[in-house]
Amino acid sequence: MVILGRLLVVFAVVLSTGVSYAQAPDTTFWVTNGPVHSLLLHDTTVIIGGDFDNVSPYTGSFVRIDTSSALPDQNYFKVNGPVYVMTRDTFGRIYVCGEFTRAGNTNVNNIFRLNADGSFDPTFTY
Numbered sequence: 001m002v003i004l005g006r007l008l009v010v011f012a013v014v015l016s017t018g019v020s021y022a023q024a025p026d027t028t029f030w031v032t033n034g035p036v037h038s039l040l041l042h043d044t045t046v047i048i049g050g051d052f053d054n055v056s057p058y059t060g061s062f063v064r065i066d067t068s069s070a071l072p073d074q075n076y077f078k079v080n081g082p083v084y085v086m087t088r089d090t091f092g093r094i095y096v097c098g099e100f101t102r103a104g105n106t107n108v109n110n111i112f113r114l115n116a117d118g119s120f121d122p123t124f125t126y
Helices: 002-016
Strands: 030-032 036-042 045-050 055-057 083-088 094-098 111-114
Antiparallel strands (some): 030 055, 036 045, 083 094, 094 111
């Protein structure tokens, strides 16, 4: 009977809570390329372990890589979802398509265009 009472209390608490939303990730943190399974704070150092083999600055799902250094451009704008297709037209402009609603600070509808120089084209609306 005690267990049933506890379950009812838990059920009532769950039903009485409102909808929760996760906060947006801090894109200044570094990320791993796989799951983190353990974490240890040692003095002022955090030690992590898991199923990953790389820790790097957050780039998101769309990144420009410098061909001379092979490093990501951390100042390039971020896209808030997966990118599935990119194609170039005869003018050198690049169309980027996927499942996202923002490219940098601009609201988009799963597609945006880059100018031939690689900059975001704010005149393209879909």
